[in-house]
Amino acid sequence: xxxxxxxxxxxxxxxxxxxxxxxxxxxxxxxxxxxxxxxxxxxxxxxxxxxxxxxxxxxxxxxxxxxxxxxxxxxxxxxxxxxxxxxxxxxxxxxxxxxxxxxxxxxxxxxxxxxxxxxxxxxxxxxxxxxxxxxxxxxxxxxxxxxxxxxxxxxxxxxxxxxxxxxxxxxxxxxxxxxxxxxxxxxxxxxxxxxxxxxxxxxxxxxxxxxxxxxxxxxxxxxxxxxxxxxxxxxxxxxxxxxxxxxxxxxxxxxxxxxxxxxxxxxxxxxxxxxxxxxxxxxxxxxxxxxxxxxxxxxxxxxxxxxxxxxxxxxxxxxxxxxxxxxxxxxxxxxxxxxxxxxxxxxxxxxxxxxxxxxxxxxxxxxxxxxxxxxxxxxxxxxxxxxxxxxxxxxxxxxxxxxxxxxxxxxxxxxxxxxxxxxxxxxxxxxxxxxxxxxxxxxxxxxxxxxxxxxxxxxxxxxxxxxxxxxxxxxxxxxxxxxxxxxxxxxxxxxxxxxxxxxxxxxxxxxxxxxxx
Amino acid sequence: xxxxxxxxxxxxxxxxxxxxxxxxxxxxxxxxxxxxxxxxxxxxxxxxxxxxxxxxxxxxxxxxxxxxxxxxxxxxxxxxxxxxxxxxxxxxxxxxxxxxxxxxxxxxxxxxxxxxxxxxxxxxxxxxxxxxxxxxxxxxxxxxxxxxxxxxxxxxxxxxxxxxxxxxxxxxxxxxxxxxxxxxxxxxxxxxxxxxxxxxxxxxxxxxxxxxxxxxxxxxxxxxxxxxxxxxxxxxxxxxxxxxxxxxxxxxxxxxxxxxxxxxxxxxxxxxxxxxxxxxxxxxxxxxxxxxxxxxxxxxxxxxxxxxxxxxxxxxxxxxxxxx
Numbered sequence: 045x046x047x048x049x050x051x052x053x054x055x056x057x058x059x060x061x062x063x064x065x066x067x068x069x070x071x072x073x074x075x076x077x078x079x080x081x082x083x084x085x086x087x088x089x090x091x092x093x094x095x096x097x098x099x100x101x102x103x104x105x106x107x108x109x110x111x112x113x114x115x116x117x118x119x120x121x122x123x124x125x126x127x128x129x130x131x132x133x134x135x136x137x138x139x140x141x142x143x144x145x146x147x148x149x150x151x152x153x154x155x156x157x158x159x160x161x162x163x164x165x166x167x168x169x170x171x172x173x174x175x176x177x178x179x180x181x182x183x184x185x186x187x188x189x190x191x192x193x194x195x196x197x198x199x200x201x202x203x204x205x206x207x208x209x210x211x212x213x214x215x216x217x218x219x220x221x222x223x224x225x226x227x228x229x230x231x232x233x234x235x236x237x238x239x240x241x242x243x244x245x246x247x248x249x250x251x252x253x254x255x256x257x258x259x260x261x262x263x264x265x266x267x268x269x270x271x272x273x274x275x276x277x278x279x280x281x282x283x284x285x286x287x288x289x290x291x292x293x294x295x296x297x298x299x300x301x302x303x304x305x306x307x308x309x310x311x312x313x314x315x316x317x318x319x320x321x322x323x324x325x326x327x328x329x330x331x332x333x334x335x336x337x338x339x340x341x342x343x344x345x346x347x348x349x350x351x352x353x354x355x356x357x358x359x360x361x362x363x364x365x366x367x368x369x370x371x372x373x374x375x376x377x378x379x380x381x382x383x384x385x386x387x388x389x390x391x392x393x394x395x396x397x398x399x400x401x402x403x404x405x406x407x408x409x410x411x412x413x414x415x416x417x418x419x420x421x422x423x424x425x426x427x428x429x430x431x432x433x434x435x436x437x438x439x440x441x442x443x444x445x446x447x448x449x450x451x452x453x454x455x456x457x458x459x460x461x462x463x464x465x466x467x468x469x470x471x472x473x474x475x476x477x478x479x480x481x482x483x484x485x486x487x488x489x490x491x492x493x494x495x496x497x498x499x500x501x502x503x504x505x506x507x508x509x510x511x512x513x514x515x516x517x518x519x520x521x522x523x524x525x526x527x528x529x530x531x532x533x534x535x536x537x538x539x540x541x542x543x544x545x546x547x548x549x550x551x552x553x554x555x556x557x558x559x560x561x
Numbered sequence: 562x563x564x565x566x567x568x569x570x571x572x573x574x575x576x577x578x579x580x581x582x583x584x585x586x587x588x589x590x591x592x593x594x595x596x597x598x599x600x601x602x603x604x605x606x607x608x609x610x611x612x613x614x615x616x617x618x619x620x621x622x623x624x625x626x627x628x629x630x631x632x633x634x635x636x637x638x639x640x641x642x643x644x645x646x647x648x649x650x651x652x653x654x655x656x657x658x659x660x661x662x663x664x665x666x667x668x669x670x671x672x673x674x675x676x677x678x679x680x681x682x683x684x685x686x687x688x689x690x691x692x693x694x695x696x697x698x699x700x701x702x703x704x705x706x707x708x709x710x711x712x713x714x715x716x717x718x719x720x721x722x723x724x725x726x727x728x729x730x731x732x733x734x735x736x737x738x739x740x741x742x743x744x745x746x747x748x749x750x751x752x753x754x755x756x757x758x759x760x761x762x763x764x765x766x767x768x769x770x771x772x773x774x775x776x777x778x779x780x781x782x783x784x785x786x787x788x789x790x791x792x793x794x795x796x797x798x799x800x801x802x803x804x805x806x807x808x809x810x811x812x813x814x815x816x817x818x819x820x821x822x823x824x825x826x827x828x829x830x831x832x833x834x835x836x837x838x839x840x841x842x843x844x845x846x847x848x849x850x851x852x853x854x855x856x857x858x859x860x861x862x863x864x865x866x867x868x869x870x871x872x873x874x875x876x877x878x879x880x881x882x883x884x885x
Contacts, residue, residue: 153582491601491753493779498595510583510604511753533596533777533789534751 049201049241049266053116053170056254062165063113066142113142116167116197122185125192132169132194139166154508160257163195168254171198174266178202178222186224186261190231195259200224201241201266205282206326206376223383224263225285229299232289233502233516235260239284240273242266245303249286258290272328278305278312280384281325285391293518293543296392308393310385311348319345322380323358323369333373334358337366344369348381483525483540487511496528496537504528518543522550526557535560581611588637593628598750598776599696603635605757606665606694609764610638620663623652625677627669628703628778629696636665646677649684649693653856656689660857663764664690670697674710674730686741688768689856694760695771697732698778699785706781716782732773733832733847737825743768743853745828746805746846747835750776751790755798755844758805762846768855775842786842799831799845807845815844822846 117135119128136155143152143162152158155166171189175182182200189196225238237253239246241264253260265282267273276282286300305312311319323344326333337357347356356374358367369377485496485504490511496504497512502519504512517525517540525539539557542550586607593599610620620638624630625648633640639662643651652666673681673695684691700718701707707720710730717724736745744766748759756774763770777789787795797816798807804822820831820843828848834840854862867875 153580488754489752491598491750492604493596493598493600494591494593495596508582508584510607531596533598533779534753535791 049199049264050118050172052247052250053118053172053199053254056251060113060115060165060167062139062142062146062167065146065165066113113139113167117169119169119171120173122171122173122182122189122198125185125188128169128171128189128196129192129194132196135169136166151509156505157507157509163257164255168195168197171196172201173199174201174203176202177204178224180222183222183227186227190228190234190259190261195257197254197260197262199262199264201264203266203268205265205267205276205329206322224261225283225287228261228263229287231261233519234258235289236263236285236287237261238263238282239286239303240265240267240276240282242270242273249284249303252286252288256288256290258288272325275325275328279320279322279325280304280311280380281322283384283387285387289518295390299387299391301387301391301393307388310381310388318359319348321348322377323373324360326373327358327360327367334367334369337368341366341368344377348378482543483514483517484538485512485514486534486536487513489534489536491534493533495531495533499528499531500524521547522557523547523553526553526560529560530556579614581614583607583611586610586617586637588633588635588640591635592631594779596779597628598698598774598778599629599632601750601753601756601776602629602694602696602760602774603632605753605760606636608757609760612761613764615663619661620665621652621655622665622667623648623655624667625669625672626703627672627696627701629667629669630672632667646672646675646680648672649677649680649691652691652693653684653687653689656691656857657860660690660861664692666691666693668693668695669702669709670695670699670711670732671701671707671709674732678710682735682739685736685739685769685771687856688741688743688853690767690858691769692760692763692766693769693771695732695773696776697773698776698782699729700778700782702778702781712782731832731835733835733843736771737829737832737848741853742771742848743850743855744770744846745832745848746770746772747842747844748772748774748805749786749790749796749844750774752811752844754808755805755811759845762805766849767851767858768853775844795841796844797841799843799847801846803849804846816841818843820845820847822849825850 117131119131122128140152140155143150143158155163158166173182178200186198186200189198225236228234228236228238235253235256235258237249237260239249250262253262265273265276267276277284283301284303286303287298288300289298292298301307311321313319321344340354341357342351342354344356344358347354355371356369358369360367487507488511492506492510492512497506500520503514503516503524505515507513522539522542522544525537529535529537529539539560542554547553583604591600591603617638620636621641622633622636622638623641623643624632625643626645630642630648633642641651641655646668648666648668652664655662656664668677674697684693697711699709699711699713699716701709706718708716708718708725711732712718712721712725713729715724733745733747736742744763746759746763748756750756759772763772775786775790777783777785783789787793790796793815797818798811799805799820799822800807800817801820801822804820807817818831818841820827822828825848831843831847835842
């Protein structure tokens, strides 16, 4: 499966749209490889750096550029983070050279300045790690990579799950449950995909993660036995989850577990009505953990429902033998059931999932503020563009998508047709009217004073020109946007309207934001 | 004295076709307070260096004492953190020792206009080839709010709680009275594009380019220069084809005045009237005389062109002549 995974990665990430554009610009045949075409390197250099004739053409290393653009860069292993960062920086630097060739007028000097559309044209830097079993040693280098402020696609594929030798006594709580999915969620800004390879909808999920403008941690279970992958899903031993912070700001909106079998149920039941648990998965993977039952015990189903008077036993369909579940596994089984329940809560899935009701009152305030903010932003923009001030914009001319609409979109993502629902991210890209109510910053007037980036570096960051930009208005509370706007010595931050109507003390921050207008 | 690592001199570090970015000049992580205008000046200078493709090993940043004078640590070039008020003599020495090096001198208002005033006037007269940036926030910030020569009347400080006894020094008035001045400009940190254009203009000038940069201190003089520059009516841009370009978007936020920077008398009059508490303070190029020879040109012009070996022989001859 390893080769197939890499092949899939290649298929998704190559041919690079950037390479196609560069070839088109240079008049090269799309099917020909670089080297077969005759390129005038001087002409190339000049087209890259117009106005450089006097000092001689730039001698870009075009072999490197084309090599960098021909497909994803795949690195193996995590240990040498300096080398990994160096490869990433070199790759991006070469890609930027290509961008400058395509758009000589562009001021882009760093990949951090690219918009999503352009960034996605660059083949990603993929870190690929295949292990038999996750070891705790992986966490430190992985954290280093994930906090390195670079957009990697990290793929970790493990062949075995829950393989640790069961512990007993005081050692029981010290048992490592390495769950990369949850580890990834901790970073909040990374897309996290956890799923068995080849399970239901695997290709779609994998493609989604690889094509996202976010850095991604992809945790895969790739068993040697083909049928174990689906069984890992059914027994919740390795629940599938997709956390995409690009879609929404809260867990409910961004966490998708609908690809699991019976996502609204606590446990999946087999055709014969037997509740499938981690015990079933472990039995299939390693029957040696269990011993034939001697003495009295209760069925696992009953035990899980709360009857803990006796130890549980496992009755595998058709086996005809009752298997004792050792105490060391009992806690692990309960924990896994609870973990799934928590995932359901985080994703907003219950047995009777209903679209969420907005918080009354606050929604109204937000809606009203939205309309006012749009009108004011338009006025400012028009004045700036035309070089005059005092343009009145009639209320009727502004159409606005309400907060309620996007809320319902986010809340009902877990229905069977998620792709039909509008999301915040889609609304952003399709320009359905949300842009003007968002926070904005006049970056060219930034004095680089570190106030806003100090208040919340998840919201504000410098671009290559050392001008603060709004990297993610949802990277922190509305309060941080208001504080940054108040502190900005150049008064160029406009906090817009809150994205989260449930934020604490919102009234207070809205009032303070109003004073800035 | 701050040095550069040997790796930074390899051909890979500064090849001729290198595309310089701000990161090429970023030194240590600045420790200025959040909201400090020093950041804007650092960024503006880095932009100018990148635009001019200045290799880091061809620039020396010299400073005195003060918050501003931490600048050399934050710029990944050669640097010299001098003593209070003495940045200009050190800079002049660097310039004379190796005129090929570009020298940027960083001082604060206290550093330049108070303890370093004597050096300042004479450096102006000597006109060495330096880019001099004076960060004027009307206060001694590093030592926690003492009156500086430019502190306005009525400003309560630790040394004069009821406000200074004397009206503030107008540096522009003083500088335009000095003999041998060749470049005088004024910019403000809250208008970064104009600040960058001003530094670029000074960078291109041969001789001493003096740029007074108005800024606030977020801790001790947040209200300096009209609420930290927010009272735009207190400023006016100098416009002239030979001067510093004013971005059309900025032109709306302050008034404008036409002024020929080659006209010494007009520049002196403008400087006289530039007390911002009464008249709008000018932002832009007040005066430039590119025809004036710089001190290194004058001094080194008197020396015969010698090879290092001949220089050594000459030096030995002079040494031997001592005491004879």
